[in-house]
Amino acid sequence: MKPSVLLDVSAGAVAFGTGIQRVVRDMVGAWPRAEVELVVWDEGLDTYRPPSAVEFFRLGVVDQPSSELHTQRSAPSQQHSWFLVPDFVHQFSRSEAIKATVEAQDLNLSYFVHDCVPVTTPETTIKEMTPAFSEYVLDLARADLVFTNSISTAEELKATWEVAELDGKVLPSVISVGLPNELPKPQAGLRDFDKEDLKVLWVGSSEPRKNLGGVLFACERLWSQGLIFKLVLVGNRSWSDQDEQNYLNSLVRRGRDIERHFEVSDSELVDFYRTSDVLVFPSLHEGFGLPIIEALSHGLPVITSEFGSMGQLACHGGCITVDPNDDQAFELALKNVLTDSSLRKSLISQASTTSHLTSHEFVNRIREGLQLKT
């Protein structure tokens, strides 16, 4: 029997888009069709089915939601060897259903893990999610193989298992495969490093982990020192961001040059990367940090955090790293980038030489892990 995969795309078949949705859609887009069967869980989370026409559209499989594709429930069309779950399973019933499916069909089970934030940075999460994550960590330990998006996430996951005192048990291998960058490629040539109307870009949802408050604070201090630049905020509002929102409103009332954009498309996002002069991404913790490689691939310098996955991405060039808890250090880094055109030129040059995974390379790394591809 040819090895093949049941890919649980429930997280990618939804109307909104975060990093997790993007990863699922990248997998769907790049995986050889004959080797994978897409499934989503029904509303009761008691059985899986093929995606509906709308869900296929959301997954990027078809261009129009009305395309003729099957929507009825059906048993898997063939025997599979792996069940791959590429998102954080926070529903107990779905977790149980996955385990039952794997056992009944004698499948190998694999997960793709995005971060361990609820354990390592609980103060930035939704409190109610942490119990589910606690269960999820134990589920991961019972899998056959686990993929992560970064070495940092892999280290955290293995340490979490150690704390859970699962030492005596046979734990799955953990393979860090990175993440792809599939935004449209920039035009050839270096960006203008010597322009005067400078733009500072921030990309993310405004959850506490993203440190929007730190960004606003640094910008306000630089504006009050007389620096002239525009701050462009891209991304939706999120939980526990009222303090940042109040501060943002007060800065806007004070006449500071700030734009905010919600629900941006990929092409709009590319425009922001293309027209900005620096990405600020001083997140308090990340599993990966997708905006960093998106910015670098467009030759855009980045100021980001010095540790974890962000530090690992930054070491390839084009970045200045800081302690995100040190407001003064971040302010100084931003000031240097805004006031020193030779520094910008150097960072742009470095950024332009960084290389990034394509979706096909990303999926092939997973396929190699699953021994579907040699």
Next chain:
Amino acid sequence: MGKSIVSKAAFRNSPQVLLNQRLSLFDARRKTSNEVTSSDQSDFFRIREEIFALQRQPSPDEAWFFLQCLLGCLPSRSLFRGFRRRLGTLGTDEVMSWLFGALSRTPAFAPSTARYVVSNTVYLTNGAREVRGDEDLTGFTWARWHDEWPILLSSDESDVCLLVSAPSLLVVADLNLSVAQCEAVFAVADLVRSELWLDADALSESQFLMWPQTSSDAFERFMQWRTIYGATGVFSRGSTDFQRLRAIRKLYAPQGPQPLKEMRTTPELQLANPS
């Protein structure tokens, strides 16, 4: 070391008790122990904005209102962070003198009390229990060796007392901290850059190091581990399983592990080698 330092009689008459009495004057304004009303929050932000927009010192009332918010308002970490940001690039000493100068002008803070509060060591105990003898004396002994009167705090007063005391050494006596205490501990350690030591004698008896077996305590457990990450070191008289503590520290390796100092703390050893 003498137990008389922490005898009930001594403690009853300590300036700490006086301070608690002062604090109680303001209890009526605290709507609950853990939250302030939205009106209070609005006032807090309004006053804060005014102060920083005008670049002026807070009035005593305003300073006290700040402290009340910090005491009663639970998002302590974000609040502290925002608070520090509004203070701009002032150093720790300036921050504390800023607050302290304002507070010293309040009738509620008698100078003698205020002077006492500026201690170099704060010993945070869990709950309102009193020091019970040797098992709770590790950090206390440490502080005494430095010829300091440590401040003994219960959870109720911890935020405000820590804030005004600017400790250089913060000892957490009990690792089974509440979420609010965890937030207060690392917010304060972050704010004043104090050394944070954990007194881990009760570790092996606690649930602290076990993976959360029920969903309900997962968040609290993870917050406790997070507090360990922020610690400088751990005291133990030898009963502690340092190995398990090291495992927890590994969780934070990608964030930049801070070397966890380990000190076995028989009183004799500690007095001989306090650093």
